[in-house]
Amino acid sequence: MGDPLPLRLALPELRYPIGSEPEKTISINQHSIVAYIKTVKEILGNDEFNRIRGTFLGPVIKLGERSLKLSAKIVHAVLTKSIKTVKRHEAWFHFGAQPMRFSIREFHMVTGLKCSGEAREPREGTEKFKWDFLKGRTHTVKDVEKQLRNTREDASDERFCLAMLLLIESILLQKSLLDGGTTFTLDYVKIAQDMDVLMTYPWGRTAYNLLLKSLQRAVDKSLDKNNYDLQGFPMAFLIWILESVPLLQYAFSQVVPILSVQPSTPIFLCEKYLQIASPQLIDVLLIEIKDHVSFYIIFFLFCLMILHLKANYFYGFSLRSHASYLLFLMIQKLMFAWKTKLIKIWMTWPIYPREVISLKLEIGETCQ
Structure with a gap:
């Protein structure tokens, strides 16, 4: 006979007991810049941009072109309902007495980005593009944009790699918009110079880890403040909330009718959303x-x-x-x-x- 079941089951410990959640008038500073989608499209033109649209960034681009705004009140309401957990690589919340998990699996389902697999190193001898910002130790998205504008129009592969790097860093990996934006090391640039590595690199895992750490930091230190930052791609977190709580989805968003979905191609959750409202916290x-x-x-x-x-x-x-x-x-x-x-x-x-x-x-x- 196994051990008997405990007579009393302990409920998970909440970050804030029910009824004591912070209810300040807050704003959330997000640093993801989807405006670079329009910038890249203007630089490349429709034909070259369609090549990027057909990559793993396609679902994120489709979402970004709809100019949806992050609903700070929905995000804040769920962050205040955090459940304490010993699992470092996922976050748990509750809404309407139902527990909800946000993990790398849910992030992939929302964005379609690759979140698993080995992060291959660029092969030796692949640094074939002579980019000006390689002379320093760091760079910003402005440096990548400037290099993209100065690249010859007939260098399609080079323009493709630069455009992909610009969109990845500006939409998925931004940490701050102060002082010219996030400063990146040259590691991502070296990956962008090897097209095979660029297209198979688990960018989703990198973006998820950045977003998760930002969410955890906000829950631990920032929810009682009037404003706080969310790094990475917080729109993925908002869409996960709407998918996890259908009542919120029905009340505050408009999605693509199910009959209009093309069954021949995989549809990720971020592609469904046409509009997202910005309700008040109450x-x-x-x-x-x-x-x-x-x-x-x-x-x-x-x-x-x-x-x-x-x-x-x-x-x-x-x-x-x-x-x-x-x-x-x-x-x-x-x-x-x-x-x-x-x-x-x-x-x-x-x-x-x-x-x-x-x-x-x-x-x-x-x-x-």
Whole structure:
């Protein structure tokens, strides 16, 4: 016989206990620059740019061309619901009492970027492109853009490699926009000079690790501040949130109709999104509360059905004539929900959703 199951199961430890999450008016500084997609397209022209569109960057480019903005309130709301974990290479969150994992697998499903495999070193003797910024020890995306503009139009492979490097660094790997932007070492440049290595390098793993560390740092140190930074490609995290919580997706985004998806090519999640709204924080929290509202409505109707059957069977009368008794039961159920702070309803009609729910305000206070 194996060990008996424990009588009490401990719930995961939350970074912030339910009801104590930071609710400041915040803004998130993201450094991913999708505007470089338009820049590269203007430099290369449609024919050369279509070659890049057909690479592993295709799904990210499609998302970037739609000019979707990062919804800071949705991201912040989920970051405040972090679950503590000993796993360093993934992050866990909860929403509507459901745990959610963000790992490299989910990052790949969103972006389509290669996240596994060996990171091959550039082969010796492949430094065939004479780029000016190779003279220093570091470079920025501005240096790559300048080199791309100065490259001859008939050097298609060289322009292709430079354009790929520019898009990878500007969209996926940016850490800061201050003082001219992120400073990169020449390691990525050497990879870009070997086309085979460039096209097989696990850029997704590099981008995911940068984003994950930034998310973990924000959860540990920054959520009680008015603004904080997210490095890498935080739009992938936002899309993962919308995919993990369908209620948020339905409320705050517009996706491609499923019938218009071409089955012949793999469709990654970032390709689905046409629009993403920027709701207020209270609107996001309202979506989470709806689960509790639905639970109490269903529970009340279930109790009503049991009482009705019991009354018919034992006493031979219907509860329809006992409206006052039913009203008493309903008030009791609402008071229970109110006292447990799962939901507080401001009894006014009509009301816009953000004025209906307050997770922390005491009874009698107005929601701002």
